[in-house]
Amino acid sequence: MSSDFETYEQDFGTLTAELTSKIGKIPKISGDEKKHLVVNVEKQMEEARELLEQMDLEVRDIPPQSRGMYSNRMRSYKQEMDKLETDFKRSRIAYSDEVRNELLGDDGNSSESQRAHLLDNTEKLERSSRRLEAGYQIAVETEQVGQEILENLSHDREKIQRARERLRETDANLGKSSRILTGMLRRTFPPF
DSSP states (O other): OHHHHHHHHHHHHHHHHHHHHHHHHGGGGGGHHHHHHHHHHHHHHHHHHHHHHEEEEEEEESSSSHHHHHHHHHHHHHHHHHHHHHHHHHHHHHHHHHHHHHHTTOOOSSSHHHHHHHHHHHHHHHHHHHHHHHHHHHHHHHHHHHHHHHHHHHHHHHHHHHHHHHHHHHHHHHHHHHHHHHHHHHHHOOOO
């Protein structure tokens, strides 16, 4: 079993040496060559991960008494793989910055136009902020007017309720008065 591990180990060593070399070249080249190199490195990184998995499986099959030495080597290889992935990410970030600059036509001379564009956007933002503030003030004033109208309506409702109550009392008093007058008329003019 250790012979399989050692074969994987040699393949991993060769592959990581190639990857280190290629990752170092990524920031130094440009165009289609760079794109192809990035794709190639991605494929080789995947191969290296698969080799690590195979090596890890082989270590698990090794008897426990001799597994320690292989486990230490595996930790070292995993650290090396992590470092390669970090270096590759860094080189890709540099690569993506270059691609962004190519796409945007950012050659370093456009700082004046960028500054003018930023100032224009800042001015638009300030105008929008002022409009929002004015709209907020109008909303607050409208709310205050609405509150005053609600208070007036509440007072008017109370007045109407008091007037209705007086009308009921007056109606009741008129009813009593009518009965009293009818009674007085009957007593004064008895029926024939």
